[in-house]
Amino acid sequence: MSYQNSLRLGDTISNLTGVIDYSYSEFRVLPTQTPQFMATNARTSNPEFNGTGSLKIASFNVLNYFNGDGTGQGFPTSRGADSAEEFARQSNKIVAALIDINADVVGLMEIENDGFGSHSAIADLVNKLNTQLGNNTYNYVNLNQTGIGSDEITVGFIYKPSTVSLVGSAVTTSQSPFDFGNRQPLVQTFKEIANNKELTIAVNHFKSKGSCDSATGNNADQGDGQGCWNELRTQAANELVSWLNTNPTGSTNGNILIIGDLNSYGKEDPINAITMQGYKNLISDHIGIGGYSYNFGGEVGYLDHALASSDLAPKIVDATIWHINADEPRIFDYNTEFKSTEQLTKYYGDDAYRASDHDPVIVLLNLNSNEILIGDFDGDNDIDQLDIRQFTTLVRSTNTLDIKYDFNHDNSVNNRDVRAMMSLCTRTRCAVE
Structure with missing residues (x-):
């Protein structure tokens, strides 16, 4: 196996002959002869869609994108790359993935919370994109403050000023439950330049399922499969929708898209809390029960979401998850530790694959669409x-x-x-x- 000849989740095997072994609480097959692997889940060079649209919106967890002090020094950081060499490997992959996604707006998670100045992580990312794509291909939403909240990581937006413009200023909130655990959301209204239609996007990163030792009461693991901090995430979901209902950006247009790493699988309480208030789960609607963006302990599901308001849902052309990360071996990531000189080359490529541990979610939409869905007798914007x-x-x-x-x-x-x-x-x- 090498980076260019990968084994991916979903590939198949034939002629497997070996001895069944049990150790570390797992069964394993120890082959006694070389098995044959078939690449039945091949890599794709770009996200694939059914249909065409006028705008493409992406949600991408960039796995602790920390750029040191912004001048090539300041490593190791508290998260992310341990050296300038590792950061170069990491940023090459993240930039390659974003170029291939080619979205008009990208909501980012796990980017360093170091403000919006010229040496910030989000400025670094945009500068590297523009170096390859041309000046002003991308810009970033700037809150003109030192950061968003007190967490080391935050959320952010990058966008193409050639296709969308900003309507007013971005807003965030530190009110409970976004004052602890849940990162503060970021909301921006965009206008599609081609047709002057508005779209409000909220990018989010809810509390993870980790740090269970400090979770108490209903936030402790209830043994129902949703992990710890489920109540806090559900509170975030409800408060987010309530806040969006107040039109926090000043736009009264009903086209609202909630994206981000909500650290909840598709049928867990936080997602149900959002869909029960009229939002459509685009992964469920367009991919179905087979949708996944994350691989943990050999089990897959989607923690990364795109949820459309009832006004926006009929304008969604398609939604997909681009499997560049969850299906790839972890050894292909940017890290250099515990790898030989040969492995540093053999198991690395400066393209999109294993750029992060989460797959990006991409939504294709047409804001000009006023098409009536024939067969939608109950007027809920779907056929069920x-x-x-x-x-x-x-x-x-x-x-x-x-x-x-x-x-x-x-x-x-x-x-x-x-x-x-x-x-x-x-x-x-x-x-x-």
């Missing part, structure tokens, strides 16, 4: 089991349905269109309920 039931009742009760409900295109509306409608279902589970 409730709509199928209502359509079934209509088909059985009348022979004069509008031809627009001819889902199988046979120039008539009948029971066969009920089955055809199921293929349009925008919720993975609706066809089997």
